[in-house]
Amino acid sequence: MSDLPTLLKDLVVANRILAHENVVDAYGHVSIRHPDRPDRFFLARSRSPELVTVDDLVEFDLDCNPIDQRGRAIYIERPIHGGVYQARPDVHSVIHNHSHEVIPFSISKDTRLRPVFHTAAPMGAEIPIWDIRTKFGDTNLLVTTMAQGHDLARTLGCGSVALMRGHGCAVAAATLYDAVHTAVFLQDNAKLQAAGLRLGAITYLSDGEIAEASRNPQDRNSRAWEYWARRCGADKL
Amino acid sequence: MSDLPTLLKDLVVANRILAHENVVDAYGHVSIRHPDRPDRFFLARSRSPELVTVDDLVEFDLDCNPIDQRGRAIYIERPIHGGVYQARPDVHSVIHNHSHEVIPFSISKDTRLRPVFHTAAPMGAEIPIWDIRTKFGDTNLLVTTMAQGHDLARTLGCGSVALMRGHGCAVAAATLYDAVHTAVFLQDNAKLQAAGLRLGAITYLSDGEIAEASRNPQDRNSRAWEYWARRCGADKL
Amino acid sequence: MSDLPTLLKDLVVANRILAHENVVDAYGHVSIRHPDRPDRFFLARSRSPELVTVDDLVEFDLDCNPIDQRGRAIYIERPIHGGVYQARPDVHSVIHNHSHEVIPFSISKDTRLRPVFHTAAPMGAEIPIWDIRTKFGDTNLLVTTMAQGHDLARTLGCGSVALMRGHGCAVAAATLYDAVHTAVFLQDNAKLQAAGLRLGAITYLSDGEIAEASRNPQDRNSRAWEYWARRCGADKL
Amino acid sequence: MSDLPTLLKDLVVANRILAHENVVDAYGHVSIRHPDRPDRFFLARSRSPELVTVDDLVEFDLDCNPIDQRGRAIYIERPIHGGVYQARPDVHSVIHNHSHEVIPFSISKDTRLRPVFHTAAPMGAEIPIWDIRTKFGDTNLLVTTMAQGHDLARTLGCGSVALMRGHGCAVAAATLYDAVHTAVFLQDNAKLQAAGLRLGAITYLSDGEIAEASRNPQDRNSRAWEYWARRCGADKL
Numbered sequence: 005m006s007d008l009p010t011l012l013k014d015l016v017v018a019n020r021i022l023a024h025e026n027v028v029d030a031y032g033h034v035s036i037r038h039p040d041r042p043d044r045f046f047l048a049r050s051r052s053p054e055l056v057t058v059d060d061l062v063e064f065d066l067d068c069n070p071i072d073q074r075g076r077a078i079y080i081e082r083p084i085h086g087g088v089y090q091a092r093p094d095v096h097s098v099i100h101n102h103s104h105e106v107i108p109f110s111i112s113k114d115t116r117l118r119p120v121f122h123t124a125a126p127m128g129a130e131i132p133i134w135d136i137r138t139k140f141g142d143t144n145l146l147v148t149t150m151a152q153g154h155d156l157a158r159t160l161g162c163g164s165v166a167l168m169r170g171h172g173c174a175v176a177a178a179t180l181y182d183a184v185h186t187a188v189f190l191q192d193n194a195k196l197q198a199a200g201l202r203l204g205a206i207t208y209l210s211d212g213e214i215a216e217a218s219r220n221p222q223d224r225n226s227r228a229w230e231y232w233a234r235r236c237g238a239d240k241l
Numbered sequence: 242m243s244d245l246p247t248l249l250k251d252l253v254v255a256n257r258i259l260a261h262e263n264v265v266d267a268y269g270h271v272s273i274r275h276p277d278r279p280d281r282f283f284l285a286r287s288r289s290p291e292l293v294t295v296d297d298l299v300e301f302d303l304d305c306n307p308i309d310q311r312g313r314a315i316y317i318e319r320p321i322h323g324g325v326y327q328a329r330p331d332v333h334s335v336i337h338n339h340s341h342e343v344i345p346f347s348i349s350k351d352t353r354l355r356p357v358f359h360t361a362a363p364m365g366a367e368i369p370i371w372d373i374r375t376k377f378g379d380t381n382l383l384v385t386t387m388a389q390g391h392d393l394a395r396t397l398g399c400g401s402v403a404l405m406r407g408h409g410c411a412v413a414a415a416t417l418y419d420a421v422h423t424a425v426f427l428q429d430n431a432k433l434q435a436a437g438l439r440l441g442a443i444t445y446l447s448d449g450e451i452a453e454a455s456r457n458p459q460d461r462n463s464r465a466w467e468y469w470a471r472r473c474g475a476d477k478l
Numbered sequence: 479m480s481d482l483p484t485l486l487k488d489l490v491v492a493n494r495i496l497a498h499e500n501v502v503d504a505y506g507h508v509s510i511r512h513p514d515r516p517d518r519f520f521l522a523r524s525r526s527p528e529l530v531t532v533d534d535l536v537e538f539d540l541d542c543n544p545i546d547q548r549g550r551a552i553y554i555e556r557p558i559h560g561g562v563y564q565a566r567p568d569v570h571s572v573i574h575n576h577s578h579e580v581i582p583f584s585i586s587k588d589t590r591l592r593p594v595f596h597t598a599a600p601m602g603a604e605i606p607i608w609d610i611r612t613k614f615g616d617t618n619l620l621v622t623t624m625a626q627g628h629d630l631a632r633t634l635g636c637g638s639v640a641l642m643r644g645h646g647c648a649v650a651a652a653t654l655y656d657a658v659h660t661a662v663f664l665q666d667n668a669k670l671q672a673a674g675l676r677l678g679a680i681t682y683l684s685d686g687e688i689a690e691a692s693r694n695p696q697d698r699n700s701r702a703w704e705y706w707a708r709r710c711g712a713d714k715l
Numbered sequence: 716m717s718d719l720p721t722l723l724k725d726l727v728v729a730n731r732i733l734a735h736e737n738v739v740d741a742y743g744h745v746s747i748r749h750p751d752r753p754d755r756f757f758l759a760r761s762r763s764p765e766l767v768t769v770d771d772l773v774e775f776d777l778d779c780n781p782i783d784q785r786g787r788a789i790y791i792e793r794p795i796h797g798g799v800y801q802a803r804p805d806v807h808s809v810i811h812n813h814s815h816e817v818i819p820f821s822i823s824k825d826t827r828l829r830p831v832f833h834t835a836a837p838m839g840a841e842i843p844i845w846d847i848r849t850k851f852g853d854t855n856l857l858v859t860t861m862a863q864g865h866d867l868a869r870t871l872g873c874g875s876v877a878l879m880r881g882h883g884c885a886v887a888a889a890t891l892y893d894a895v896h897t898a899v900f901l902q903d904n905a906k907l908q909a910a911g912l913r914l915g916a917i918t919y920l921s922d923g924e925i926a927e928a929s930r931n932p933q934d935r936n937s938r939a940w941e942y943w944a945r946r947c948g949a950d951k952l
Contacts, residue, residue: 030465031360052468102358107433111357114441120822121813121881122856123742135444142449144456145359170358170446196818198440203909204825207846209881212853219855228741231763267702268597289705339595344670348594351678372681379686381693382596407595407683435677504939505834526942576832581907585831588915609918616923618930619833644832644920672914 006039011180014224015046016058017238018184021229022101023054024236027187032101032172035085036180038063039096045089049076066090067150080148087153088160088176095176097183102172105194110167115201117167117194119209124193125217126177126186127165129209134159135169145171165190181222181229188232243276248417251461252283253295254475255421258466259338260291261473264424269338269409272322273417275300276333282326286313303327304387317385324390325397325413332413334420339409342431346370347404352438354404354431356446361430362454363414363423364402366446371396372406382408402427418459418466425469480513485654488698489520490532491712492658495703496575497528498710501661506575506646509559510654512537513570519563523550540564541624554622561627562634562650569650571657576646579668583607584641589675591641591668593683598667599691600651600660601639603683608633609643619645639664655696655703662706717750722891725935726757727769728949729895732940733812734765735947738898743812743883746796747891749774750807756800760787777801778861791859798864799871799887806887808894813883816905820844821878826912828878828905830920835904836928837888837897838876840920845870846880856882876901892933892940899943 015036022028030052038044045064048056062078063071068086070078085098109117110133117131134156136143145168147153160166160176164186167173175190177183200206209217222229233239252273259265267289275281282301285293299315300308305323307315322335346354347370354368371393373380382405384390397403397413401423404410412427414420437443446454459466470476489510496502504526512518519538522530536552537545542560544552559572583591584607591605608630610619619642621627634640634650638660641647649664651657674680683691696703707713726747733739741763749755756775759767773789774782779797781789796809820828821844828842845867847854856879858864871877871887875897878884886901888894911917920928933940944950 030468050464052464052471054468055471102360104429104433104436107358108436108440108443111433111437111443111445112440113444121818121883123813125855137447137450142447142453144362144454145446145450169444170450172358192815196815196822198436199815199819199909200822202439202913203819203823206819206822207824207880208822209856210848210853213848213856213881216853217855227761227763231741231766234763234766267705287701289701289708292705292708339597341666341670341673344595345673345677345680348670348674348680348682349677350681374684374687379684379690381599381691382683382687406681407687409595435673439676504942524938526938526945529942529945576834578903578907578910581832582910582914582917585907585911585917585919586914587918611921611924616921616927618836618928619920619924643918644924646832672910676913 008039011036011039012046012058012061013241014180015061016056016241017233018180019048019053019056020236020238021184021232022099022187023052025188025191025232027103027191028053028101032099033079033081034099034183035097037089037096042093044071045085047079047082047085050079081146083150083153084147084156084174086150087157088174091154091157092176094178097177097180099175099183099187100172101175101187103191103194105191105198106167106173107171108198109194110169110171110173117197119193119214120197120200120206121193122209122213122217124189125209125214126182127190127193128163129211129214130163131165131167132159132161132163133167133169137169179222181224181226184232185222185228245276248273248276249283249295249298250478251417252298253293253478254470255417256285256290256293257473257475258421258469259336259424260289262425262428262469264340264428265290265338269336270316270318271336271420272334274326274333279330281308282322284316284319284322287316318383320387320390321384321393321411323387324394325411328391328394329413331415334414334417336412336420336424337409338424340428340431342428342435343404343410344408345435346431347406347408347410354434356430356451357434357437357443358430359446359450359454361426362446362451363419364427364430365400366448366451367400368402368404369396369398369400370404370406373408374406416459418461418463421469422459422465482513485510485513486520486532486535487715488654489535490530490715491707492654493522493527493530494710494712495658495706496573496661497526499662499665499706501577501665502527502575506573507553507555508573508654508657509571511563511570516567518545519559521553521556521559524553555620557624557627558621558630558648560624561631562648565628565631566636566650568652571651571654573649573657573661574646575649575661577665577668579665579672580641580647581645582672583668584643584645584647591671593667593688594671594674594680595667596683596687596691598663599683599688600656601664601667602637603685603688604637605639605641606633606635606637607641607643610645611643653696655698655700658706659696659702719750722747722750723757723769723772724952725891726772727767727952728944729891730759730764730767731947731949732895732943733810733898734763736899736902736943738814738902739764739812743810744790744792745810745891745894746808748800748807753804755782756796758790758793758796761790792857794861794864795858795867795885797861798868799885802865802868803873803887805889808888808891810886810894810898811883812898814902814905816902816909817878817884818882819909820905821880821882821884828908830904830925831908831911831917832904833920833924833928835900836920836925837893838901838904839874840922840925841874842876842878843870843872843874844878844880847882848880890933892935892937895943896933896939
């Protein structure tokens with residue numbers, strides 16, 4: 005048996021970290037797959053990540069039905085999570101965010117997001133852009149049905165990141181720690197790539213470098229996790 | 242009867258939120274129409290929004306005369322509020338700000354502000370720019386007369402936002418909560434649109450998407466309101 | 479007799495405000511002319527503005543000799559202040575800063591800083607750039623002699639602001655409150671003008687608007703001063 | 716004998732300063748050469764700089780072997796430090812960082828980083844870019860071997876700064892205080908140069924100005940050091 009209470013506590017820490025690092029704001033969310041029941045996942049009730057506590061965590065099945073809702077309001081966009089967990093048994097954590105650094109790349113017709121520095125390598129060489137309009141026409145852009153969640157998961161494929169046009173992105177990873185690491189450095193990469201392009205042509209990481217620099221799994225003892233948790237005060241939780 | 246004390250308290254919270262989110266700074270203001278007397282509105286005395294308390298709120302008629310001034314200095318630009326309330330019975334809250342993200346679009350001859358992501362949809366598809374110089378010649382750019390307030394309201398038309406050239410913008414909404422939401426995400430949209438344009442051509446929201454994504458009225462229990470109020474400490478007021 | 483103790487306390491507040499608003503950082507300084515002795519001015523000892531207290535204030539004659547140094551290290555660049563006070567009897571406060579928004583305009587060969595929004599109008603229509611190299615050749619760019627201070631003052635002329643190439647700027651005003659106001663909004667204008675230009679051609683304030691919007695002297699009861707002092711905690715000093 | 720305890724305490728302060736000024740984040744590190752044993756240097760154990768305490772400091776020989784590891788995890792990239800100390804007897808402090816302002820210049824094919832304002836002069840006129848791929852092919856970009864450290868040191872030559880493509884930079888200086896000063900103002904220069912270039916052509920410091928403005932060694936009583944230490948609370952350590 006895994007240590008579920010520790011993992012749930014770290015899910016709360018992840019909410020706080022993502023808020024403090026400006027990856028999420030009023031909106032956005034992060035989930036983990038149940039470590040002992042791969043047909044379940046945990047996600048906060050409908051609340052801004054900075055405010056989430058352990059009591060706010062709700063368990064869902066992979067069709068996004070709450071197991072024990074207890075009257076709590078829940079995120080309408082949980083199909084982002086359920087869709088990815090159904091398609092990807094290797095994924096144990098999913099993050100959805102509206103990062104201000106990332107969104108410009110989701111609406112750009114001319115410039116694709118691509119790793120320019122080593123810590124961002126886990127985002128992968130090719131970042132697809134999912135446009136909800138392609139299949140579902142004019143919507144409010146929210147991923148509210150399992151059909152939409154499945155379609156987003158298909159665009160994500162076997163990768164780590166999919167941008168969502170005019171909306172944000174979805175990040176998928178083997179662990180919660182990897183998901184947070186990828187989401188933070190995806191944001192940094194977007195910022196650095198945009199700044200680099202304003203100076204002229206730039207050198208991207210090579211495919212070999214992306215592969216080499218992606219082989220560093222994170223855990224709860226990682227240097228970055230300790231740093232981010234301390235910065236947002238979540239080490240005191 | 243409406244719950245006026247709660248609404249006035251929320252007007253104070255709105256002042257703090259807008260300051261903390263950098264929508265307003267030393268200058269800028271937010272008002273609400275009196276819920277029981279549509280010929281009256283409430284606005285703070287002349288004070289930076291971050292510092293406003295309930296005791297600073299002053300009641301005005303729609304010609305911007307104070308009902309009970311008690312010696313308090315009042316904003317010279319209250320005709321922004323009175324002008325909009327007179328022209329728009331559907332509007333119950335008005336915000337004026339000098340957001341640093343928005344002003345560049347107010348002076349641009351080449352680029353129009355337009356929604357690029359879903360939470361900014363309530364700003365509307367077309368954002369007019371009001372230039373005080375067109376009708377009033379060289380001024381200090383402040384909206385100090387009812388004639389100027391009426392003219393600004395005419396430019397606003399039936400929309401949510403009007404930019405004010407070389408000055409800032411005016412936001413109008415059905416509720417205080419919608420006005421704050423629109424003002425914050427208007428600012429985010431300006432930032433994201435400018436960043437997107439630096440990467441090349443961009444995809445804007447379609448008219449259908451703007452319509453769909455605008456149908457989500459905010460209230461004092463909304464996720465964003467809770468988040469913003471907590472961030473600026475206004476939940477403790 | 480003026481209220482010197484209050485004015486000196488406000489000089490400390492001005493140091494804190496300028497630091498908190500990022501107009502100054504480790505370097506930069508602000509001075510006032512002695513209200514009763516126009517041949518004297520007050521400036522802090524050599525210390526970063528954020529840390530300045532009343533005990534750090536030193537009195538100087540207009541040739542920048544300290545009246546009562548008491549062993550305190552003093553800024554090497556005081557000729558910026560002495561030079562302007564000698565040339566401009568109307569000036570009662572001088573600020574020198576390395577604002578990150580302003581410096582890019584000091585090194586640009588193609589783009590001149592000019593007011594784009596109303597609160598920045600007191601900076602004036604034409605902002606000269608002083609290049610120390612023109613008259614003094616290769617130096618460390620610091621204004622360390624009265625000859626350099628006089629030369630800078632000549633470039634400033636009867637204006638409010640002179641940029642200093644590769645270094646920063648000097649701001650001169652009738653009062654301490656006006657100087658701080660001009661320095662903060664000069665910085666905002668630089669940011670907004672640069673952002674506007676990235677969107678294409680922009681509309682600047684007209685000369686008539688600059689004149690109209692410059693007629694609003696600040697004082698210690700002004701809305702902006704109260705706001706800035708509260709934000710940096712200097713209202714508690 | 717030097718005052719080693721004071722110097723080690725200042726190394727901790729330097730870690731905090733660099734974190735607070737955003738020169739380093741989760742990653743990055745700063746070292747000093749042992750003042751009495753030039754064949755040794757001090758560097759923190761593997762920990763984010765903001766969290767480093769005196770107990771985290773580890774002594775190394777110049778081949779980067781720990782003298783007294785006591786089970787502590789150590790930075791994998793210590794060859795950056797050992798490589799420079801072996802090649803440069805004049806260097807007594809080395810900083811490695813991933814500054815977000817600096818990295819864009821490390822990946823730019825078209826724009827070279829060069830001093831534009833006086834306090835950045837110690838970075839030097841010509842800033843080389845070291846590309847690990849040139850000699851070592853596809854790697855994870857980390858400097859993990861002494862061969863890589865020696866190669867980086869060769870690119871650094873007798874200068875103060877080398878950019879590392881897609882990674883960050885290395886800063887070398889005669890003292891810890893100079894290294895911190897150079898690293899902070901290198902970052903500021905990158906920001907200001909990029910901003911200046913967006914306005915058109917710019918004026919760089921001349922070689923003579925760079926030489927003149929580099930002759931100002933820092934120490935623990937310097938104005939900037941006092942300011943930075945106070946800002947990050949390290950004056951209370």
